Amino acid sequence: MTLHSIAGAAFRALTARKDGPSLYDVCDPLLLKYAGGDPHLGKFYRTALGNPALRPLLRRTGLSELRDEPKLRALRAALRQARDDETPDWAAIGAPVAELLDTIELNHPRPRAAPPPARAPDLARIDGAIRSCGEHLLKSFGRNGFIPTYAAFNLIGDPDLRGREMAMALTGLNSRGYKNSTLLFNLARTFIARSPARALVNPPWKGIAEPMWEPMQIRHRSAYYDAFFTEALLSFVETGLASADQAGASRRAIADMVEFCLATSREEVRAHDGAAFNVITALAPLPHPRFSKFFAQIKQDLGFGIYVPDCDTTACSFSAATQAGCTDPILDQPLLDFYAGYQVTAGANEPKVTVPLNDNIDYEGGVVTWIDNLEGERPFGNDLDPTLNLDILEVSFRNLARWKVLETPARLKTVQRIIGFQKRLAASGAFADPRSHIYYLPELYCAYFGRCYAAFIALPPAAQRAIDPDDSFDYIRGRVLAYVQTELTAHEMNAFDAALALIALGHLGAAPATFTAALHCIVGGLGEGGRHGPFKAYEWNKMKTPTRILVGGPEVTSAFVLMGLALARKAMMEARA
Incomplete structure (x- = not known):
């Protein structure tokens, strides 16, 4: 504007x-x-x-x-x-x-159709963008002692509410x-x-993910964010583009963030059978979220005094720690036993789903978001988000042997019911409807499905058949790929949209030729963030209540761009070999 x-x-x-x-x-x-x-x-x-x-x-x-x-x-x-x-x-x-x-x-964004560029950018430009994003994350960690994320209010609210x-x-x-x-x-x-x-509160923008240009943004730290920054820095090291000093700094930052996830943000709760479980809270107690004193008071005044653990932060933190090679005993807990108590059964949505904003979808088999703390508090009621359920599947695949999922019929059934929930979502086409999602965009669902699919196909073939005997993953893959290729990348994108497209396409094994539009969008946008980083801040996730609250930041964009480019680069190099 x-x-x-x-x-x-x-x-x-x-x-x-x-x-x-x-x-x-x-x-x-x-x-x-x-x-x-x-x-x-x-x-x-x-x-x-x-x-x-x-x-x-x-x-x-x-x-x-x-x-x-x-x-x-x-x-x-x-x-x-x-x-x-x-x-x-x-x-x-x-x-x-x-x-x-x-x-x-109010309406959701409707980007204009855009013809694809003739050819992909040179590999040198892709490498340069990866290095810029990796350097941005490491400098931010060095300057702040953590990698910040920001929240911003859009007072016009969400079109689905x-x-x-x-x-x-x-x-x-x-x-x-x-x-x-x-x-x-x-x-x-x-x-x-x-x-x-x-026009001031909600100006138009390019692409799908909303730019965070509101003047008041609240900087903070959460285990959920640290988990994804961990994955981004692991990706940076794996590309081989980090210098020796950057690789060392990445490993130190990863160790610190895993510690923040599993120790600082750890909270004991009770499963539905009364057993004690350690889970990961959405927002650790002060001073760990790193709010300024001003915003800490504002948070209290606005009614956000209590935060409880959630299933998504727990899954993503366990996954990041597993990928980082952590051996903390907390990871030995079979989370599926805990999640089973929060899994919805058809016809029994109450009292599990008390805020069914996306009741256009079938909840059967899905796991709800929020976890009761030891005092039994659940200030946000409960809702059910499809993308969260992908994260539960992904962490379960990474810990399949550790949690003895195939050897434990109840755990396998929990996994298969979540897969059934996802297949029905894909078959109905509801995964592409913004109303079906509580905290995320459909485009982010596609990227996270790619991440989940990659963990699934990394399993031995026999394990894949035992988990998914009717090839649900292959079916969902086809629906998601079609959406990304015919809708997302066929229209105008911003850098965050393009990163999500590359994560989906790269993980789902799409041909490198399908990367071209997203690659050009990212490389062409490099530098748009000015003094804040290589790219602008965009919407990563959101709250729909009490109003539209966006979460993201320039570091978040760098993390997702880095992961998307790393996947595209790997596929392009393999195709040339």
């Missing part, structure tokens, strides 16, 4: 003709100052929505339907109940907000603070989407 367009959008927002009560006309009398009731609702309103930065942009945006006095009274009554009731009726509270939310129009889905969240989440933030963020979405400020 150019400075001229930013200035124009800001001017239009500041001078818009007011056509009904604004967000602040509705909420200020109720939430700026009050005694009694839930203090968090007002604190959240003042911090997130009533702050001096946002107020000027939205103060002239009014909703014409709220000139209808009964509608305005109903909305204010709902906010009053959320503020004052000891046990609020969240379905009733959410109804007037859901009605407003359904008036806005409409009034119906907001109601699901309000009734399915467990934390009152999280319900408060979901309610108010979604109320604000209506005003933002119908304001000229929309």
Whole structure:
């Protein structure tokens, strides 16, 4: 977005003709100052929505339907109940907000078709990009003592979260603070989407993954991120392009990140049969996430005080540690025994899936996201994400012998039910629908399926047949490859999209000729990150509640580009041999 367009959008927002009560006309009398009731609702309103930065942009945006006095009274009554009731009726509270939310129009990106370039870039340019990304990751680790990732709020929200889905969240989440933030963020979405400020909050972009150009980004560290940075640095060393000093620095960084995953972020929980398990928490206690003091307080004020372990962070941390050759006894735990207690059975989705935002898919056989801590807390309720389930399969394949999966019928059945869940997703085509995914893009699902497939085909043929007797993996491979080749790489991409395409194509054994468009996109974009790194920050994963919260960063882009280019380079060199 150019400075001229930013200035124009800001001017239009500041001078818009007011056509009904604004967000602040509705909420200020109720939430700026009050005694009694839930203090968090007002604190959240003042911090997130009533702050001096946002107020000027939205103060002239009014909703014409709220000139209808009964509608305005109903909305204010709902906010009053959320503020004052000891046990609020969240379905009733959410109804007037859901009605407003359904008036806005939001769509997923629709990139234009793009003809493929005639030939791939020279190998020297690919090698140069790999070296740039590897150097960026190592310099960042050396400067910070870790490789940071960033979170950024997009207040316009997610296109898949409409009034119906907001109601699901309000009734399915467990934390009152999280319900408060979901309610108010979604109320604000209506005003933002119908304001000229929309162009500032949600400008257009090239490709699928959203660039993280919001001015306020929260730097932090998590075991989930460290696991993937570990895989990226392992990939860098394996290319042979790292210097001796860089290879040594990579190994030291890998050892530190594996330690952060398995020791610093370790948390004991109870399996459904009462057995003790050590899992990996999504966000370790302070000071380990490395928030600034300012953002640590903001996090509390916004209602994100409690984080619990999750199945995905645990799977990815175990996988990265396994690939790094770690021998920590925690890896001997057969995670499949634990995951089985979080696996959904057809017709029995409750109480496992309490926030079914993607109820367009069949959950049978899938494993839910969040793990109850020892106190039984689960602030986010629970949901079920397809990509997470690929990570569970991938770590199970890497630890097949260690966990005696083939020798233990219950563990093998757990794996096969997850595979069945994935096959139905592919057969229906739902894997390509953004609504089917809670935390990821369909394009990232394709890359992660490639990663999972690579671990599967590395197994002995007899083990492959025992796990997948009806060739489900081959079937899913065909569907994913077709999507990547005919949809993703056939349209305009940004560097992150292109990296995901290469990871999928490389792991799934596609012909090197199919890499050309993605390679040109990456090599042509090298340097776009300016002083922040070789590439810009893009959306890696996201939250849909309480609003659209993107997670990524320039280091994340470097990691994924490095892994994608390394796979492409290997395939191209093998084809030339």
